[in-house]
Every structure is written in structure tokens, then in C-alpha cells.
Amino acid sequence: MPILEVKNIKKVYTSRFGGNTVQALSNVSFSIEKGEYVAIMGESGSGKTTLLNIIAALDKPTSGDVLLNGESIVSIKERDISAFRRDNLGFVFQDFNLLDTFSVQDNIFLPLVLAGKTYEEMNERLKIIVKKLGISDILNKYPYEISGGQRQRTAIARALITKPQIILADEPTGALDSRSSDGLLKLFEEINNDGQTILMVTHSIKAASKAKRVMFIKDGEIFHQIYKASMTDEKMYQKISDTLTMIVTGGERNE
Amino acid sequence: MSRFFYSKIAVNNIQKNSKTYIPYILACICTIVMFYNMSFLAAAKNIGNLSNSSSLRQVLIFGEKVIAIFSIIFLFYNNRFLVKRRKKEFGLFNILGMEKKHIAIVMLLEMIIIMIISITAGVLIGIILSKLIILLLFKIITFKVVFGFEIPIKSVIHTVILFSGIFGINLCYNIFQVHLSNPIELLKGTNAGEKEPKTKWIIAVIGVICLGRGYYISLTTKYPLAAVGGFFTAVILVIIGTYCLFIAGSIAILKMLRKNKKYYYKLNHFVSISSMIYRMKQNAAGLSNICILSTMVIVMLSTTISMYAGIEDVLRNRYPRNISVNAYNVSENQIKKLNDVIEKQTSILDTTPMNTVSYRYMYFITTQNRESFTIKEINNYIPSDAAELVFITIDDYNRMSNKSESLLKGETLLYTLNGNIDGDEINLNGFKFHIKKRLPSLYKEGRLTSIMANSYFLVVDDMDTIKEVQNALKGDNGNIEYVSYYYSFDVNAKRDIQIKLTQALKKELIRISPKIDIEGSESSRKDFFELYGGLFFLGIFLGILFIMAMVLAMYYKQILEGYDDKERYSIMKKIGMSCEKIRQIIKSQVLTVFFMPLIVAVIHLIFAFNILTKFLSMLNFTNVRLFVICTIITVCAFSVIYTVVYVLTAKTYYKIIRE
Numbered sequence: 032m033p034i035l036e037v038k039n040i041k042k043v044y045t046s047r048f049g050g051n052t053v054q055a056l057s058n059v060s061f062s063i064e065k066g067e068y069v070a071i072m073g074e075s076g077s078g079k080t081t082l083l084n085i086i087a088a089l090d091k092p093t094s095g096d097v098l099l100n101g102e103s104i105v106s107i108k109e110r111d112i113s114a115f116r117r118d119n120l121g122f123v124f125q126d127f128n129l130l131d132t133f134s135v136q137d138n139i140f141l142p143l144v145l146a147g148k149t150y151e152e153m154n155e156r157l158k159i160i161v162k163k164l165g166i167s168d169i170l171n172k173y174p175y176e177i178s179g180g181q182r183q184r185t186a187i188a189r190a191l192i193t194k195p196q197i198i199l200a201d202e203p204t205g206a207l208d209s210r211s212s213d214g215l216l217k218l219f220e221e222i223n224n225d226g227q228t229i230l231m232v233t234h235s236i237k238a239a240s241k242a243k244r245v246m247f248i249k250d251g252e253i254f255h256q257i258y259k260a261s262m263t264d265e266k267m268y269q270k271i272s273d274t275l276t277m278i279v280t281g282g283e284r285n286e
Numbered sequence: 287m288s289r290f291f292y293s294k295i296a297v298n299n300i301q302k303n304s305k306t307y308i309p310y311i312l313a314c315i316c317t318i319v320m321f322y323n324m325s326f327l328a329a330a331k332n333i334g335n336l337s338n339s340s341s342l343r344q345v346l347i348f349g350e351k352v353i354a355i356f357s358i359i360f361l362f363y364n365n366r367f368l369v370k371r372r373k374k375e376f377g378l379f380n381i382l383g384m385e386k387k388h389i390a391i392v393m394l395l396e397m398i399i400i401m402i403i404s405i406t407a408g409v410l411i412g413i414i415l416s417k418l419i420i421l422l423l424f425k426i427i428t429f430k431v432v433f434g435f436e437i438p439i440k441s442v443i444h445t446v447i448l449f450s451g452i453f454g455i456n457l458c459y460n461i462f463q464v465h466l467s468n469p470i471e472l473l474k475g476t477n478a479g480e481k482e483p484k485t486k487w488i489i490a491v492i493g494v495i496c497l498g499r500g501y502y503i504s505l506t507t508k509y510p511l512a513a514v515g516g517f518f519t520a521v522i523l524v525i526i527g528t529y530c531l532f533i534a535g536s537i538a539i540l541k542m543l544r545k546n547k548k549y550y551y552k553l554n555h556f557v558s559i560s561s562m563i564y565r566m567k568q569n570a571a572g573l574s575n576i577c578i579l580s581t582m583v584i585v586m587l588s589t590t591i592s593m594y595a596g597i598e599d600v601l602r603n604r605y606p607r608n609i610s611v612n613a614y615n616v617s618e619n620q621i622k623k624l625n626d627v628i629e630k631q632t633s634i635l636d637t638t639p640m641n642t643v644s645y646r647y648m649y650f651i652t653t654q655n656r657e658s659f660t661i662k663e664i665n666n667y668i669p670s671d672a673a674e675l676v677f678i679t680i681d682d683y684n685r686m687s688n689k690s691e692s693l694l695k696g697e698t699l700l701y702t703l704n705g706n707i708d709g710d711e712i713n714l715n716g717f718k719f720h721i722k723k724r725l726p727s728l729y730k731e732g733r734l735t736s737i738m739a740n741s742y743f744l745v746v747d748d749m750d751t752i753k754e755v756q757n758a759l760k761g762d763n764g765n766i767e768y769v770s771y772y773y774s775f776d777v778n779a780k781r782d783i784q785i786k787l788t789q790a791l792k793k794e795l796i797r798i799s800p801k802i803d804i805e806g807s808e809s810s811r812k813d814f815f816e817l818y819g820g821l822f823f824l825g826i827f828l829g830i831l832f833i834m835a836m837v838l839a840m841y842y843k844q845i846l847e848g849y850d851d852k853e854r855y856s857i858m859k860k861i862g863m864s865c866e867k868i869r870q871i872i873k874s875q876v877l878t879v880f881f882m883p884l885i886v887a888v889i890h891l892i893f894a895f896n897i898l899t900k901f902l903s904m905l906n907f908t909n910v911r912l913f914v915i916c917t918i919i920t921v922c923a924f925s926v927i928y929t930v931v932y933v934l935t936a937k938t939y940y941k942i943i944r945e
Contacts, residue, residue, distance in 0.1 A: 087860075089860065110864065110866065112864075113859070113862045113863060113864035113865075113867075114862065114864070116860075116861075116862045117861065117862025117863075118862075122860060122861065124860075128857045128860065128861075129857075130560075130854050130857060130858070131564070132560045132561045132563075132564040132854065133560050137556070137560065140551065140556075141556075141858070141861060142861050142862055144551050144552070144553050144556045145553060145858075145861065145862055145863050145867075146862075147553070149551075150547040150548060150551045153551065189861070
């Protein structure tokens with residue numbers, strides 16, 4: 032059974048006075064298996080952020096359904112939704128979204144505190160994760176005292192510590208320099224190799240080329256997808272680049 | 287055309303910032319109403335009709351000055367808050383191509399609009415309310431109502447000038463602020479990053495010491511006179527202590543709580559402790575201000591209210607009998623004449639003296655050194671080693687207290703009001719007394735109510751001994767003929783008869799000796815009501831003003847923080863915090879910030895209680911129970927207002943975050 036199933040999602044935005052309607056997503060369906068590493072690419076306004084928000088249960092689709100482990104996200108009641116998000120999803124944002132009132136350690140603890148875990152349990156989970164992410168020495172620092180790369184690692188640690196079913200990453204390299212980006216992507220690969228399912232939305236061809244599968248979204252629909260399989264990163268890069276060119280120049284759909 | 291453009295922007299800006307500007311304008315209006323009314327009372331002709339109006343007018347003029355100073359500080363403080371919030375907006379204007387001089391024009395127009403609205407509304411409401419206020423004041427001081435309506439033009443002019451000045455200063459400050467900073471800084475505005483504050487142990491320790499010392503002074507003050515000096519020392523110590531503790535102590539406590547993992551990693555504590563540590567640096571001063579102001583308001587209200595409520599007690603304490611006559615240094619012959627005059631005057635008015643108390647006495651201000659006393663020149667200032675000695679004869683004592691004690695020469699009965707004499711001997715510059723007995727109580731009246739300094743009352747065998755004491759103390763060897771004489775009585779007559787009698791006695795007795803004082807409780811009653819009523823009125827008036835100020839300060843503080851916190855809560859929401867939880871956390875956080883100063887203020891009050899009662903007893907107010915009740919009522923009323931504002935603030939705060 033796929034871990035995530037998106038079925039015929041449609042999202043229509045209506046302006047405040049009911050005049051204009053904009054169709055952000057017209058008909059999107061796909062599924063992700065456990066342990067996959069998927070990147071979604073598309074231009075600005077193609078609907079990829081809307082899609083991610085719906086999967087993250089931050090927004091509701093106009094029609095269609097999203098199943099996580101066979102359970103419908105769309106039909107979860109409003110008051111359970113926070114707990115659901117906390118327990119099943121891990122988020123990594125472009126601008127890190129760390130809280131500057133908390134130290135690095137407390138930022139990582141936040142979702143566990145929200146879930147009401149004991150300090151001992153939190154600490155145990157923390158030790159394993161920070162070691163893997165290489166942020167053991169900055170645990171007592173504050174977000175404004177560390178570099179961008181370290182901040183993003185902290186954000187990843189915060190996403191991982193709840194042992195989520197799936198990690199949703201929204202432009203994770205968007206605010207990083209190229210060296211930090213490389214480090215981060217390597218980290219994602221490692222996490223994925225450990226069996227963590229990742230869904231990433233990105234602009235960056237380089238970031239997407241590390242994923243095992245890349246989906247392209249255009250005008251609110253899945254336009255095309257590429258499986259990496261045994262391709263090298265360079266080959267994958269080339270292929271993604273070609274596809275993007277084709278999308279922009281309006282080529283025919285192939286495969 | 288372009289002027290029209292700027293004024294449009296100005297109006298727009300005010301509308302857009304209505305959440306902060308409406309409370310600001312309301313606060314301006316309230317302050318103006320308050321100031322106008324106090325100024326009106328200080329200038330009102332109606333008050334000129336009062337007999338003792340100069341003391342009342344002085345209280346009111348003092349009130350006007352206090353409100354003026356307060357208005358300047360208060361409105362400036364709030365204006366600073368507004369400008370801080372709007373820096374970003376001005377930065378945007380700047381980047382979009384408006385020069386700073388254009389921004390200044392917009393600010394000027396905004397300020398003019400606000401000024402016109404506030405001053406017009408304030409003065410109008412003030413004029414409408416002024417009749418009500420003067421009626422209220424007259425009711426409080428039990429003065430007959432005067433008809434007519436009055437608008438002292440002087441007060442209107444004062445109000446307009448003062449507040450135009452305040453707005454002008456604020457405008458200059460704002461323009462200066464915008465002028466100083468570059469667009470990028472303006473854009474960043476409020477979100478400058480803040481470091482976690484360090485724990486300042488030295489300051490915390492100083493705070494504890496100051497507070498402890500202040501409390502100690504208050505708790506150990508035994509004598510009313512000591513209360514005066516002690517009170518101000520204690521107040522200053524407590525103010526310093528409060529500042530230090532809020533600045534350093536709060537951070538120390540919060541960090542200690544954070545170290546306690548079990549406590550800290552509970553959701554509510556987790557979020558609020560961390561954000562409080564983050565903010566404490568800028569909050570501490572504000573919170574301690576609020577705390578000190580609350581304490582002052584409560585003290586001011588509870589003392590003035592209880593003095594006013596206990597005014598009859600005060601009168602009876604001050605004047606134990608309806609009429610009292612105090613004659614200093616009179617001869618036996620004069621005493622006889624005095625008694626005759628009283629008898630004659632009372633019978634003219636068809637009354638008879640009742641509950642008469644009379645005694646001859648002699649008193650000396652001395653310097654005490656353990657059990658020996660030497661004479662002291664009397665100045666205005668009374669040092670703490672000063673002691674008052676009052677001598678009366680055993681005959682007078684027995685008569686007044688229905689006893690039949692007897693004394694030999696050189697023996698004395700001692701009653702100590704304040705102070706302490708060890709051993710059985712008293713040495714009065716060589717003249718020695720043996721203390722036969724210490725009296726547990728003494729009928730106190732006239733000179734015997736003196737409770738300012740350490741006071742000892744000595745009952746001795748006869749008048750001659752008293753004269754010998756005088757010789758010993760003063761060193762003159764002549765035979766002194768003069769003693770002091772006290773005579774007091776109640777009369778069973780109406781108020782106006784009593785006043786008439788007092789006046790008649792005054793006229794007659796002055797002929798016997800100029801050193802005779804006559805006091806009538808009824809003729810003093812009006813003065814008392816005017817003074818105490820005036821103070822009570824001022825207390826309430828200023829109390830309301832300060833409370834309003836405090837409330838607004840809190841409201842603004844929370845709103846400012848709300849905008850700061852908005853982003854934080856949206857992150858937490860994304861990570862999986864429910865709206866319900868957010869609401870709970872906000873509630874408890876705002877609750878702590880709001881009620882911490884109040885709780886500390888109440889603690890201050892509890893510790894200050896002892897010294898306050900001593901202080902009041904100097905003003906002839908000794909009804910401790912009434913004081914307790916008034917204080918409790920004040921605290922309760924204060925808390926209710928506080929709670930209402932808290933609920934409103936928490937609501938607004940939540941709304942900002944949910945936006």
C-alpha cells in the first residue's frame with residue numbers, strides 16, 4: 032500500500048466577493064511508496080505550494096482526497112488536525128521557521144513538547160538525531176547565533192524527531208548558499224537511505240536531481256515525471272533540465 | 287492639490303492604525319477632561335465661597351500641577367510606542383519615494399487631526415462634566431450646592447496651551463526619530479534581534495537587600511514620629527528594590543524555572559517562560575513602573591478613603607470634648623477667672639458643661655539620655671532623642687481616674703506613651719524621682735494626647751514639686767507662679783449653639799491672657815471636611831487617572847508583543863499546535879504579565895501596613911479596622927478594573943495573532 036495517495040485533487044480559489052475564480056489545481060493524482068524520495072518541480076504559480084499545503088493539511092481541497100496510510104486527511108476534524116500533523120508529518124521550510132525565543136535544543140524539542148512527551152524520552156531521541164546531523168555542539172545556542180546551514184539542520188532535526196511518516200520540504204535549499212545546499216541535499220539522501228520518506232517541492236534542478244523521482248507540475252496538473260533509477264546525478268540533471276525547457280517552450284508531452 | 291494628497295494619506299494612516307490610534311485618542315481625551323476639570327476646580331469662583339477655601343484651593347492647585355506633569359509623561363510615553371509601531375510604514379513611504387520632509391508633513395497633518403479631535407472633545411466633555419464634578423466635590427466636603435454654570439476661560443486656555451505643547455513635543459520627537467534613521471532601519475523597525483539577557487546576581491542581591499531593609503523599617507516602626515522619616519526611607523528602598531528585583535530577579539527566577547526540566551518542558555511553561563526570558567530586558571522596567579504606580583494608587587486611595595470615612599473618629603480623637611480650653615503659663619488667679627467666664631458663657635446660651643475634665647500641668651521638651659533628662663530648646667525640628675515630660679499632680683490624677691493613690695515627695699507614677707526608661711530612677715538634671723508604679727493607662731486628653739515624640743507622663747505629689755522640677759531643669763531659682771491649665775467639656779447643644787459658644791469664649795478669654803487656646807469640635811468640623819474631603823476627592827481623581835494610564839500602558843505593551851508574537855505562533859501552528867492551545871498559552875502569559883505587578887503591589891502593601899497605620903495615627907486616625915476594610919475594598923475594586931482590562935487585552939492579542 033502506498034504511504035501517500037493523492038486522488039483527483041482540485042482546488043479553486045474564489046476571490047472575496049465571489050467574483051473571480053482561479054483554478055490552482057485542476058486534477059492531480061499520484062502516489063508515493065514508503066521510503067521514496069520525490070521532488071515536485073514547477074514554475075511559480077504552477078500550483079506546487081498549494082499542493083504541498085493540501086498534503087500538509089494546512090489547506091482543504093475543493094474536491095478529491097488525500098490518503099496517508101489509507102486514512103483520509105481531508106476528512107479529519109478540525110480539532111484533531113493539529114495533532115495529526117504533529118504526529119505524522121515533518122516540515123522543513125525555506126526560511127527555517129525557527130523560533131528565536133528558543134535555543135536550538137528547545138526548537139528541536141518543540142513538537143515533542145506539543146505532544147506532551149517526557150523530558151527523558153525527548154532527550155533520548157535528541158541524542159541520536161543531533162549526532163547524525165552534526166549539530167551536537169550548538170544545542171545551547173540561539174537561532175540568531177548560528178549559520179544558515181546550521182539553522183536548516185536544526186529545522187530538519189525538528190522535523191525528524193517526531194519520527195514522521197513523511198517529511199514535507201518546501202524549497203529547503205532556497206535560502207542557502209551552494210555549499211550549505213550541497214550539505215543539506217547529502218543529508219536528505221542519507222535520511223532517505225535510512226528509510227525516511229521525503230516529499231520536496233523545489234525550484235532547483237540540482238536539488239531535484241538528487242531525488243529518486245521528479246514530478247513536474249504545470250497549470251495545476253502533473254505534467255510529467257522522471258524516475259532516476261540507476262541514472263547518475265549528472266544524467267538526471269540533464270534530463271530534468273531538458274524537461275523544464277520543454278515545458279517552457281510548450282513541447283508535447285512524451286513518455 | 288498636493289496638500290489635499292497629504293491630508294488624504296494622513297487620514298488614511300489614522301484609519302489604518304485604528305487599533306492603536308483609537309485607544310491613544312481616547313487616552314488623550316480622558317487626560318484632557320481630567321486636566322480641565324482639575325484646573326476648573328482650582329479656578330472656580332464657587333469654591334471661593336468656602337470659609338477655609340485657601341487650603342482646599344491649594345490641594346486643588348497641587349492636583350492641577352500633578353496632572354499636568356503626569357499628562358506630559360504619559361502622553362509622551364504612549365506616543366513613543368505609536369511611533370515605534372509605525373516605523374516600518376514610514377520606511378515604506380521613504381522607499382517609495384517620499385522624502386523625509388514629506389513624511390514630516392504627513393506626520394504634522396496626522397498630529398493636527400488627532401490634536402483637534404482630542405482637544406475639542408476633551409474640553410467639551412470636560413465642560414459638560416465640570417458641573418457634575420463640582421457637585422461631587424461639594425457633596426464630599428458637605429458644602430451646600432451652589433447653582434449656576436461656570437466656564438473659567440483661564441482653565442480652557444491652560445488646557446489648550448498645555449496639550450498643544452504636549453502634541454508639539456511629541457511631533458518633534460517623531461520627526462526626529464524618522465529623520466535619524468535610514469529607510470532600511472525604518473523597514474526593520476521593531477524586529478531588531480535581542481540577545482538573551484544575562485543573570486545579574488549583584489543587582490538581584492541589591493534588590494533583595496533594599497526590599498528587605500524597606501520591609502524591616504516598616505515592620506519595626508513603633509512610633510508615629512519615627513514613621514515620618516522611616517516612611518520615606520522605606521518607600522525609596524522599596525522602589526529601588528522593586529526595580530532591581532524586576533530587572534534581575536525575574537530573569538534569575540525564570541532561568542531557574544528553565545533549569546527544572548520537568549517543569550519547563552510542559553507546553554504552557556515551555557512557551558511562556560522562554561518568551562518571557564526573551565522579553566524581560568525591555569519589560570522589567572515597565573513592569574516595575576506599573577507595580578510601583580499600583581502600590582501608590584492603592585495607598586493613596588485607601589488612606590484618603592479611610593480618613594474620609596473615619597472623619598468622625600478623627601474629629602473625636604482630635605477633640606475628645608466638644609470644647610476645650612488650653613491655657614499656657616497662667617496664674618491661679620487667671621485660672622479662676624477662666625473658670626468663671628466658661629460658667630457665665632455657657633449659662634448665657636442655656637447649656638451646662640458636661641463630662642468636664644480639668645487639670646493643671648507643666649510640660650518640658652527634654653533630651654533623654656537613658657534615665658536622665660536635660661532641657662532642650664524647642665525648634666521646629668524635633669530630633670529622635672527628644673522626649674516630652676508632662677507633670678500633673680496626684681490630686682488631679684485621682685479625680686480624673688477615680689482612684690485614691692497617694693504619693694510621698696520624690697515618688698512618681700509613670701505612664702510611658704512612647705519611649706522607654708529602664709530602672710526605677712528618673713534623673714531630671716539632678717532632681718531625682720523614684721518610680722513608685724508604672725501606670726498601664728492614663729486618661730489622655732489635651733496635652734496628654736501629644737504623641738509626636740517619646741512622651742512620659744509623671745504624676746507627682748503636689749504643685750510645689752512640679753515647680754521644683756522646673757527649677758532643676760531650667761536652672762532659674764525664682765518662685766514660679768505660672769502653670770498650664772487644661773479645661774474641657776461637652777455641651778448638650780446643637781451645632782450652631784456650640785459654634786456660637788466657642789466664638790463667645792474666644793472673645794472673652796483672650797482678655798484674660800493671649801496664651802489661651804479655645805478649640806471647638808463643631809467649629810473645626812467644616813475645616814476638617816474641607817481638607818479631608820479635598821484630599822479624598824484628589825485621591826479618587828488621581829487614582830482614576832493613574833489607573834487609566836496603567837491600563838493603557840499594559841494594553842499597548844501587549845499589542846506590541848502581539849505583533850511580535852504573530853509570526854512565532856504561526857510557526858507553532860504549522861508544527862502542530864492547535865488554536866485552542868494557543869489561546870490557552872496566550873491567556874496564561876498575558877495573565878502573568880498583568881497580575882505580577884499587582885501581586886507584588888499587594889505584597890508591598892501588606893508589609894507597609896504597619897508603618898501606614900502609624901503614619902495615620904499622627905493624623906489622628908487610629909481606627910485600624912476601618913483602614914483594613916478600606917484597603918481591602920480598594921484592592922478589590924482595583925483588581926476588578928484590572929481583570930476587565932486583562933480580558934479585553936487578551937482578546938485583542940489573540941485577534942492579532944489569528945489574523
